[in-house]
Amino acid sequence: MKIVLDRPRCEGHGLCEEAAPELMHLDDDGELVLDREEIGDTDAAQAGAAVRVCPVAALRLS
């Protein structure tokens, strides 16, 4: 499984970072950085929560 970021949609709320701090973070400019794109089973729940919490649906799992 992979996390995909649709960067033009991202508004930098950072709610995803709060849901999945081990998988992504906003950098000093407020731009989202995916620290890991390939997601194993152990991180699937966290990744799903990060996707769900985004109010502009800038993230998806594929």
Added chain:
Amino acid sequence: MSTPVRRVVVVGNGIAGLTAADTLRGAGFDGELTVIGDEAHAAYSRPALSKALLLDGDDLSSHELAPPTHGAAELLGVRATGLDVDRRLVRLDDGTELPYDRVVLATGSRARRLSDAPGEFTLRGLDDAFALRERLAGRPSVVVVGGGPLGMEIASGCLASGCRVTLVSQGVPLIRQLGPHLAGVFVKAALERGLAIVETGSARLEDRAGETRVVLDEGTVVEAGLVVSAVGDVPNTEWLAGTGLAGRDGAVRVDARGLARPGIAAVGDLAAFPTSGGPRRIPLWSSAIEQAKTAAAALVRGEDAPPLRFQPYFWTEQFGLTLKAVGRLPVDGEPAYLEGAPGGPALMRWSHGDGSGTAAALNHRIPIPRLRRASGEAG
């Protein structure tokens, strides 16, 4: 001893219901899960309706969410009409009775209206947003009644669509929600972009020969081609009549784990949960999500599940400004500037007497965890 949990019914397919369903699965519930949604649409992002969706070109995708992964049976375009707590059944408007072991009440709220006039537009659901966009395409003159965040976002969207817009507000727009400093910042930006603001004590709508117009407290009439009201929301809890679950204000009181009673969770805009200021409805995106996560875990794990710990996150986009705030609102007085300066992009903080604070980022991209830390730091 509690019954085994085989069947859970989630009534409501907004972000609260959707998150509850996701969380139930995440917490290990693998039984029969049903989600009821009264709109035919898939779950969508409500905050987007009054922001990006009003400004979208023909793309119209700003509100779309990633498809659900909870694997529930989704009954969409169906309305719940009753709850039988003794027989543990949800009644639907197509006559179906759905049995449950646990139920999640997440039917949200609807726009409060000022009249029955068909000319009174409101913006609450996706169909409302599409209808509003269609009307705005004709560039009507617009009067928006309601100076809260939603009314101001709608006014901003209408202005950006090329309409002449008047906003009717009880007092200074946003002052009750954000406090004088931030309200001043937004009102200045709104006036610079051409918004006309009319302050009034009260306003009512009147239908005259098929035209809807706004009558202010001193009798002044404001006429426009399109009247939109944004004057608050009312919980959708009529279907709970007879259960004693909804209070006189329509809200369902819940405990710190989102439970109204054993086996019955209530989450999202209809739920009043314990806060330091007493039981409150906090109808915001992140509030709905945190409530839903907490309550769904409590339905599966009971007392072992952690109670809700939550600091509201609020954001708005209007008149070229983006505000993100964590902590109590409204805020009094002038802020301390942690970054930036008055009149430009800034990270601001207000200190409260109890050591807590409110942090707000204006036109300034900042991770929420940092914003939360800034709200907590001593100023």
